Structure formats: structure tokens, C-alpha cells
Amino acid sequence: xxxxxxDPRHKIxxxxxxxTFRCDPISExxxxxxxxxxxxxxxxFLTYFQNEAQLEKSRLLxxxxxxxxxxxxxxxxxxxxxxxxxSAMYLCASRGTSxxxxxxxxxxxxxxxxx
Amino acid sequence: xxxxxxxPQYQHVQxxxxxxxxxxxxxxxxxxxxxxxxxxxxxxxxxxxxxxxEVKKQKRLTFQFGEAKKNSSLHITAxxxxxxxxxxCADSYSSASKIIFGSGTRLSIRP
Numbered sequence: 566x567x568x569x570x571x572d573p574r575h576k577i578x579x580x581x582x583x584x585t586f587r588c589d590p591i592s593e594x595x596x597x598x599x600x601x602x603x604x605x606x607x608x609x610f611l612t613y614f615q616n617e618a619q620l621e622k623s624r625l626l627x628x629x630x631x632x633x634x635x636x637x638x639x640x641x642x643x644x645x646x647x648x649x650x651x652s653a654m655y656l657c658a659s660r661g662t663s664x665x666x667x668x669x670x671x672x673x674x675x676x677x678x679x680x
Numbered sequence: 681x682x683x684x685x686x687x688p689q690y691q692h693v694q695x696x697x698x699x700x701x702x703x704x705x706x707x708x709x710x711x712x713x714x715x716x717x718x719x720x721x722x723x724x725x726x727x728x729x730x731x732x733x734e735v736k737k738q739k740r741l742t743f744q745f746g747e748a749k750k751n752s753s754l755h756i757t758a759x760x761x762x763x764x765x766x767x768x769c770a771d772s773y774s775s776a777s778k779i780i781f782g783s784g785t786r787l788s789i790r791p
Binding site for chain 1: 686711713721722723724725728768770772778779780781782783784786
């Protein structure tokens with residue numbers, strides 16, 4: 566257990582439905598990342614927060630994806646009008662303040678299946 | 681865009697044999713991080729290399745960063761069944777920015 570939690574762990578949804586995932590990072594970490602991972606691939610960067618500010622967003626991320634970190638603590642990732650191609654593992658990672666350790670601590674992930 | 685490539689994609693070795701995975705980039709890498717992901721698990725941080733030509737060891741694992749900071753390698757001596765998993769390198773642009781992962785090398789071991 567890295568101290569990063571994600572909820573739910575599994576989500577099955579029908580195409581066209583909206584889904585929302587939650588990530589609770591390590592409490593003292595101000596940096597938070599979302600990744601998507603498909604079978605046989607490395608984690609693909611989606612977006613990055615420093616405190617409550619979303620500082621970077623992948624150009625691969627369509628307008629159907631949105632992420633928030635309203636109080637600089639937990640974060641949510643929402644996918645609207647899901648498509649079968651959205652099926653993947655969604656990973657959240659947290660990282661300490663710059664200069665205090667660069668390792669990322671990953672949560673267990675949320676596995677999304679779109680039918 | 682910036683890409684980090686890893687070879688080989690798969691490696692199947694006899695327990696006790698050595699294993700090496702290579703990470704390459706066409707552009708200069710900032711900092712290299714290495715992660716291990718067990719089957720069904722999430723990536724776990726192993727180490728970060730920052731300096732050109734840097735070599736770090738963790739027990740049977742040896743990590744190297746190329747002189748030109750365009751490649752890196754992970755070498756495992758005398759593999760054990762606990763080494764099974766996928767090893768990823770990742771380029772950390774800067775300490776405050778996104779991290780780009782390679783596609784990984786999956787290691788399997790014959791007991």
C-alpha cells in the first residue's frame with residue numbers, strides 16, 4: 566500500500582454513459598498525476614496538478630475528459646460519453662514537493678470497461 | 681513528440697541468468713526514473729538517475745545513465761522469480777512536470 570487510494574477499483578459502464586473516478590493522494594504531496602494504461606503499454610500521461618492548479622494536460626486527451634482537484638487534496642477524473650476505446654486502467658500518482666523527492670507513488674488504479 | 685523507447689519488449693530467462701533492458705530517446709533525457717510493475721499491480725518506483733554517466737546499484741540491480749543522456753539501462757544479475765514483472769523507464773522533464781513512460785520490458789523467468 567503506497568498511501569494513494571483510488572475509487573472505484575473497477576467500473577463497468579455502457580457506451581455513452583459518464584463515469585467519474587476519485588484519487589486520494591498521500592496527504593503531504595502537492596503534485597498529482599493521472600495516467601491511462603492499456604495492456605502491454607506503459608502508463609500514458611493524461612494530466613498533472615500542482616496543488617489545485619492543473620498545469621499540464623495531454624494533447625491526446627479529448628474534450629470528453631476533465632479532471633479537477635478543487636482543494637488541492639483529492640482529485641476526480643470524469644469521462645463523458647464513454648467510448649469502447651476508453652477501456653483501460655486509470656492510474657493516479659502523487660509526488661512530493663519539488664526538491665523533496667521525485668518518486669511517484671501510484672495508486673492501485675481504476676479499471677474501466679466500456680461495453 | 682518526445683518518445684522513450686525500450687527494448688526488448690519481452691525477455692524470458694532461466695532463473696539465475698542475467699537480464700538487461702535498454703531505454704533510448706532521440707532527444708536528451710532530463711532525468712530517468714525506473715519503475716517495476718508486477719502482474720496485476722501498479723508501477724513501483726525503483727530509482728532516479730540525474731547525472732550524465734551516472735551508475736547506481738541496488739543489490740542485484742544496476743542502473744546506468746548514458747554519457748549523452750539519451751539512453752539508460754537496467755541490469756539484473758542472477759535473476760530470481762521475484763524479479764518477474766514489467767520494467768519501465770520514464771523521462772521526467774523536470775521535477776515539476778509530466779513524466780513520459782517507455783513501453784516497458786516484460787521479464788518472465790523459468791524456475
